[in-house]
Amino acid sequence: MQMWGNLVKYILTVDSAKDRKVTAVVQHCNRHEGKSPQTSTPPEGKVCRSFVCVPVLNPGRLRKARALTEEVVRMHKVFAVQGPYPVVRAALKARGWVEQRAPRPDHTAHRRHSDNLEKEPNRDGLYDLMCRLVQNxxxxxxxxxxxxxxxxxxxxxxxxxxxxxKAGSFTTKVGLCVNLRNLHWFDSADPDTFFPRCYRLGAKDEKPAFIEDYRRTACTSFLKYIVEREQGAPGEGTGHNSPSVRKRSKLQPSPVVLSQMINSALKVCHQFLESLEHRDIDVHLETPQTLTEPEWAQFISDYYLVVHKGAEIESSENFVSCCKAMLQRVAQVSPQLDIDGIQNIWIIKPGAMSRGRGIKCARHLDQILSLVDGDPTLRKEDKWVVQKYLERPLLVHGTKFDVRQWFLVTVLNPLTVWFYTKCYLRFSTQPYSLDTLDSSVHLCNNSIQKHLTPSQQRHPGVPADNMWSDDQFRTYLSSQGREAQWQTVAVPAMKKAVIHALQTTQDLVESRKNTFELYGADFMFGHDLKPWLIEINASPTMAHSTPVTARLCAAVQEDTLRVVLDQRADRNASTGDFQLIYRQEAVDVPQYVGVNLLVEGNNVGHPCSLPPLHSSVRSAAKCSIKEKEPRAEKVKTLPKMLLKGAQTQLKPISREVAPPLPPDLPQTANPVETVSLHLPMIVTAIHLPISAKSPPVLLWKRQPKVSEKVQPLRI
Incomplete structure (x- = not known):
């Protein structure tokens, strides 16, 4: 009873609306914690001693909560977090911010994030009250x-x-594929040096380009096959060995004409080189420029038979030198020749899906085209992209991996990019091999690999949770004698790839002050440790799925707040592991003038006269008398610029003939014809005294002689 007495004593002493609001908030807190209110009707004339089941409240704590809340609101330190980000909540709370909590979602919508949520610490009553006080x-x-x-x-x-x-211009596979082609407008870098070539299969103009690329790649892959066949297959354990090399001895000799295939491949590669140098323009039209469709069908069929199925062919020792020489020429203009391999494998991706959903690998042209042609909706909306697969990536203990690299954009104009110096590797659960195109071998997304059991044939050096930190990877490189290449080759190239991707889409993303975004870029490495950008993800996962991600994901969130909050208030504040790698000079945005163009000008200050005109018709009174005609007055001519403008911009002359003159007027008077000229912003109207029967007068042609006195012009 003493508890209720204290509560009633506090409520009765409160006479302001704010204190009554606090009491209502306390009731709401009890309902939020699952405590049902217990109300009762007091006897008549008695004071209500219990209207809701609430805990003991300290009036000092309530006043303190209200005072702190007012200070938080004044300092603009109210935040809202949506999603499983307990690190962000804790970091903002430590900085004096108060959360405006959203209603807890239902279990169905919340289930997909249940494994990502961390159990939050018990909230103290003071902070909980403050969170309720900032709801509005x-x-x-x-x-x-x-x-x-x-x-x-x-x-x-x-x-x-x-x-x-509108950041989908580089966070979707379609947007990144299209916009990187415009890099030459922003930088001298070549996107083919860091981004595997990509095509939209649903676009009418890109589908033929992909077919041409696939066929040309089949030619270079076949030349590689001939060279590697004579030099011996790659060593075991690298994962790059072709199944055709191992199977060819089990198959019967095929009817493939080796010399014909090599000649066709050399012809296609030679034509490709000629087209790059624009030498194909001088070739006569009657000369065949490429293989015919039947020839292409025969070549691709033989290519599948030899390279994919391992059919036995005759000795190619005599062709090795010419094949090697052609490959050396192609390598000088094709930066991706080394990653192409000999299988001609392409990876097909849905345009706007994440976590590896719907991604497939294929090596046959008809199979790739059938994936798109079978769905008219996807073909219409350009949702599918096909990208050249890296057949010869860098492997760790014979296992494929990719790298998740974070970067932060704080300003779009001027573009400001922060690069996170920490990253982590994601391994596949199966050893790398081209014998199968299963996603368990070729896709390293944790959302796919976490549901699979690691293969017993995988090297024991690969971690069981399929993840490494960058420190562990550098230790591995050190054991291979390549530790220095991480800082000299890999990291600088990743920074440039991120900057180039943002440069091409900077004008397409909606710029807004006080906006930032953390992105996750996925890279693969070639055997020379050269990184290749695969895609860029918005809202990268921060799930603590492994000890590596539990440490690094928490650190990158904390460091993001250091950049966008602490460094904003204090330029000398620490930015953690974020490194500023690019800050563009400010560019003034031009004023939008719309579709209507405006031409402005000024009138001529002083009137000018046109040159004297010649009248070809004389009055009847002067026709029978030949007299010496007086010399015409000297009249200033128009400027050359005006005369030139009159020749090019003179519109048809509108002629208005005056009515016949009265009979009492002198016969020597000529009727006046009004001629309107549309000259550019200088002359508005000209009145010329000529006869009604006079032919049209050329205003810009000056006559050498004048037969009569010309009346001055009025302009």
């Missing part, structure tokens, strides 16, 4: 896992959000 306040920091969760157009200038609008 303005949020000044939004962190969400979905770009459309916050309408950026409705935000004030001081409100921050962690997503740029």
């Amino acid at each position: 306040e303005t949020v000044y920091f939004h962190w969400t896992n979905r770009r459309d969760a916050v309408n950026t157009n409705s935000l004030q200038k001081g409100q921050m959000t962690n997503h740029f609008a």
